[in-house]
Structure formats: C-alpha cells, structure tokens
Amino acid sequence: MLLTRRQLMSSTGAMPVLAYSGAQAQSGGAAPTIKICVMSDQSGPYSSTSGPVSVACVRQAVEDFNPPSRGFNVEILTGDHQNRADIGVNLTRQWFDRDGADVVMDVSNSAVALAVQNVAREKDKIHLNSAAATADLTGKACTPNGVHWTYDSWMLAASTGGALVRSGGDSWFFIVANFAFGHALERDTGDAVRRAGGKVLGRVAHPAPGTSDFSSFLLQAQASRAKVIGLANGGDDTVNVIKQAAEFGITRSGQKLAALLMFVSDVHAIGLPTAQGLLLTESFYWDLNDRTRAFTRRVLPKTGGIHPNMNQAGCYSAAMHYLKAVADMGPAAAKQSGATTVARMKSLPTDDDAFGAGGIRPDGRKLHDVHLFRVKSPEASRGAWDYYELLSTTPADKAFRPLQEGGCSLIHT
Structure with a gap:
C-alpha cells in the first residue's frame, strides 16, 4: 500500500503510517513488533527538508529489509513536533509510555532533538537523529541511547566554511536563526x-521559524562589507534569504552567500537561475553513484517524484542499520534496552545504498x-533535479569533529 503525500502530512500523534507484518513466532503465536516513530516538521517551514519524504524513506528501508522474513514485524508511527520542544517531549513520552515504541528518529529542529534525546535516555529507548544540526548531540549532550546520523554543524562548518576561506572568502558576517540550531551553526562555522x-x-x-522579510538583516550584512554572508538558518528561511538577496543585487556587488545548511530540495524551490553558483555541503546526493541512484529509483514512487535530500536519505540509512541490529541481537533483546541496542549498532559496520560503508563512533557520531x-x-x-556539481569529498575519518x-x-581519556 502506498500513501499519498496528503495522507502522510495529515498523520499525527501515534497514528500508524504503515505496518509490516506477517512473521510468526517460533511457538506459533504472533511475532514481536518493533515500533519506529518518525518525528519532524510535517507541514511547516522545515517540512520540505524532512517531513513526509523522511517518512517515505523509513518505509523504503523497512520494505528493503523485509523484517517479517527475519521473524519480527514493524510498525511505523509519525508525528509533527511543530518546531516546539514541549510538543516533541510530550509526543515522545506518549509514544514510549502508551504506545510501546522503541525508537524515535528524524527529529528536525535542534532544540526539539536535544529534548527528545534526554527522554530517550530516561526511558532507555533510542533516538536516531538525522535532521537536527547541533553537534552537541554527540558532544556535551551525548547519551548511550542516541546516534546522530547524517550531518552536524561542525561538519558543515569545516566543509563549506573552510572551502570558502581557502578560496579567498576570509571575512564573514552571519545571518542567524535565533534558536539552538542557528547558534550552533554560527558557532562552529x-x-x-x-x-x-x-x-x-x-x-x-x-x-x-516564520520570518518572511529579511531586508533589514541583509542590509546589515551588506553594510559590514564582509566578503561572505553566512546563512546560519535552514528550510524556508534560507530559501527566502537567498531570493531576497538576489532581489537586492547583493551578490552582484561582490559579496558571496554561503548557505551553511542547504539541501537539494531548497535548490529545487529556489530554482537554478537564483541558486546557481552556491556552494553547499551534503552527505548524500541522489545522482552521486549507482547505489544512490538505485535507492532513489525505489523511493520515488513513495514521494510523488520528490528526490530525497541528505536528511531524508539519512532516515533510510538509520532505519536500515537499526533493523540490522535488531535482527542480529533478536527483537526481544532489542526491545528490552535501547542503550544495549545502540551499543550493538556501534559494533556493526554500516553499509547501505544511500551512504555506502561507514560506522558509528563511541560518542554516537x-x-x-x-x-x-x-x-x-x-x-x-x-x-529537473540535476542540480549539483561535485567539487570535493572529505573522507569519513576527517569529515567530523575529532572524537x-x-x-x-561517554569518552574516557
């Protein structure tokens, strides 16, 4: 069964998006059911960078892994945190306490992610984050129950920020989203x-979120005479800043825009005439190699033709590896302790069509x-969607903050 985008966006709370069942326990009864919860902005300013397409990517992971053939069933739940930490916490507690959920994943918005990570540790469940930027999830806020999957503010800063300084962009002015994610991205860049x-x-x-007029912020950046204007924001905010900067002719005056967190979905929304020439960092691109293209072909029927960005592909990758650990240790043991399951995930090498080979460090990175x-x-x-030219690749052991x-x-020196 395929769900429409409208159906995905209307799913809230503990509503099941899809159940993959058919396995039978060895005793002849019902097999254990693993419950995966996908929490994100489902219809607001960051829905295009995670949201319904993230849900579709988790569904694709479950379909590819085929849990019933391995003796357990999977149920996927979805919810909208509305970019509020209190709503995210309440929804997480509901899933864990009332619905018997095992893992919460995606969780765009750094403030929400930090709060959800604390609940997962308290309940000995699992938080697999793909869409929040703050590197604190594997730093001062790390827990044995969390893994930060796709990217973080340190990675973006080192890749995009470092490249621009090396190419002559040695003076910066930041336009910052005034919440945890924006401040972390500004700090690290x-x-x-x-x-x-x-x-x-x-x-x-x-x-x-929610600012629509960036004129005063852009004028301050222009007046600074900085060579680079760093955009420490995301989603609709980044799209609107870039569009308005083009209207003001800022880039024509010699200043460069650095989109510190930008996705292929943002480029699609802006259009190539405005976005052309921007430098950005992603850890996944649909046309990167044969495996990324194969994954994208499989998931497109579930997304309405929207090509996944790195956040959304990260949900596929994280779900695949989580299910691999469940199958390796057994669903009963996996449901008993989130920290134990995360430890097993760290002990197993990662490998999937979205990101290829990799691993998980002791800090959860x-x-x-x-x-x-x-x-x-x-x-x-x-x-359409042929938007990127690859400039360089940073290998896995150099791309993220040193352990x-x-x-x-969790790291003892």
Missing part, C-alpha cells in the same frame, strides 16, 4: 573560519564521506 585564518565581522539574529557541491547553472543542468574534542561523557 565561526570557529572554522578563524582556524583557517579568516575573521568574523559581525552577526544578526532573526526570529525563527555516524561516520561517512561528506561532499562539497556547487549548484549548476541552468545551462549545465540536464533537467576527543566534543566533550562527550
């Missing part, structure tokens, strides 16, 4: 700029290669 020999001239914070892309011009694109520098309490 500012550190990367200074490490590379650049300097930060200033910053301005805007309310988030998932490791894989990271790619710096430049957005193509309209003339260079072969058609000893994060301040994670």
Whole structure:
C-alpha cells in the first residue's frame, strides 16, 4: 500500500503510517513488533527538508529489509513536533509510555532533538537523529541511547566554511536563526573560519521559524562589507534569504552567500537561475553513484517524484542499520534496552545504498564521506533535479569533529 503525500502530512500523534507484518513466532503465536516513530516538521517551514519524504524513506528501508522474513514485524508511527520542544517531549513520552515504541528518529529542529534525546535516555529507548544540526548531540549532550546520523554543524562548518576561506572568502558576517540550531551553526562555522585564518565581522539574529522579510538583516550584512554572508538558518528561511538577496543585487556587488545548511530540495524551490553558483555541503546526493541512484529509483514512487535530500536519505540509512541490529541481537533483546541496542549498532559496520560503508563512533557520531557541491547553472543542468556539481569529498575519518574534542561523557581519556 502506498500513501499519498496528503495522507502522510495529515498523520499525527501515534497514528500508524504503515505496518509490516506477517512473521510468526517460533511457538506459533504472533511475532514481536518493533515500533519506529518518525518525528519532524510535517507541514511547516522545515517540512520540505524532512517531513513526509523522511517518512517515505523509513518505509523504503523497512520494505528493503523485509523484517517479517527475519521473524519480527514493524510498525511505523509519525508525528509533527511543530518546531516546539514541549510538543516533541510530550509526543515522545506518549509514544514510549502508551504506545510501546522503541525508537524515535528524524527529529528536525535542534532544540526539539536535544529534548527528545534526554527522554530517550530516561526511558532507555533510542533516538536516531538525522535532521537536527547541533553537534552537541554527540558532544556535551551525548547519551548511550542516541546516534546522530547524517550531518552536524561542525561538519558543515569545516566543509563549506573552510572551502570558502581557502578560496579567498576570509571575512564573514552571519545571518542567524535565533534558536539552538542557528547558534550552533554560527558557532562552529565561526570557529572554522578563524582556524583557517579568516575573521568574523559581525552577526544578526532573526526570529525563527516564520520570518518572511529579511531586508533589514541583509542590509546589515551588506553594510559590514564582509566578503561572505553566512546563512546560519535552514528550510524556508534560507530559501527566502537567498531570493531576497538576489532581489537586492547583493551578490552582484561582490559579496558571496554561503548557505551553511542547504539541501537539494531548497535548490529545487529556489530554482537554478537564483541558486546557481552556491556552494553547499551534503552527505548524500541522489545522482552521486549507482547505489544512490538505485535507492532513489525505489523511493520515488513513495514521494510523488520528490528526490530525497541528505536528511531524508539519512532516515533510510538509520532505519536500515537499526533493523540490522535488531535482527542480529533478536527483537526481544532489542526491545528490552535501547542503550544495549545502540551499543550493538556501534559494533556493526554500516553499509547501505544511500551512504555506502561507514560506522558509528563511541560518542554516537555516524561516520561517512561528506561532499562539497556547487549548484549548476541552468545551462549545465540536464533537467529537473540535476542540480549539483561535485567539487570535493572529505573522507569519513576527517569529515567530523575529532572524537576527543566534543566533550562527550561517554569518552574516557
């Protein structure tokens, strides 16, 4: 059964999106059921960067893994945190306490993610984060029950920020989303700029989400005369800043825009005439290799033709590896302790069509290669969703913050 985008977006609370069943216990009774909960912004300003397509990618992972053939069933639940930590916490507790859920994943919005991670530790369940930026999830806020999958603010800063300083963009001004994610991205990018020999001239914070007029923020950035305007925001905010910067002619005056967190879905929304030339970092691109193209072909019928970005592909990858650990240790043991299951996930190498081979560090940081892309011009694109030119790849062991520098309490020096 395929669900429409409308049906996916209307799913809230503990409503089951899809159940994959058919396995029978060895005694002849019903097999254990693993419950995976996908929490994100399902219809708001960040829904295009996670939301319904993340749910579709989790469904694809379960379909590819085929749990009934391995002796257990899977039920997927979905919910909308509405970008509020209190709603995310209440929904997480409902899933764990009332619905017997085992794992919460995706969780866009750093403030929500940090709160959900604490609940998962308290309940000895699992938090597999794909869509939040803050590197604190594997730093001072790390827990034995959490894995940070796709990207983080340190990775983005080192890749995009470092590349721009090396190419001459050695003075920066930041436009920052005024919540945990934006501040973490500004902090880590500012550190990367200074490490590379650049300097930060200033910053301005805007309310988030929901700001529609960025003119005053852009004028402050323009007045700073910084060579690079760093956009420490995401989703509709990033899209709107870039569109309005083009209207003001900021890039024509010589300043560069650095989209510190941007996705292929954002480029699709902006269009190549406006987005062309932007540098950005993603750890997944649908047209990167044969495996990414194969995964994308399989999932497109479930997304209405929307090509997944790295957040959404990260949900596929995280779900696949989680199910691999469940099958390896047995569903009964996996349901008994989230921390034990995460430990098993860390002990197993990762490998899937979205990210290829990798692994999980003791602090919960998932490791894989990271790619710096430049957005193509309209003339260079072969058609819809052919948007990226690969500039460089940072190998997995160099792409993320060094293990000893994060301040994670799980790491003993």
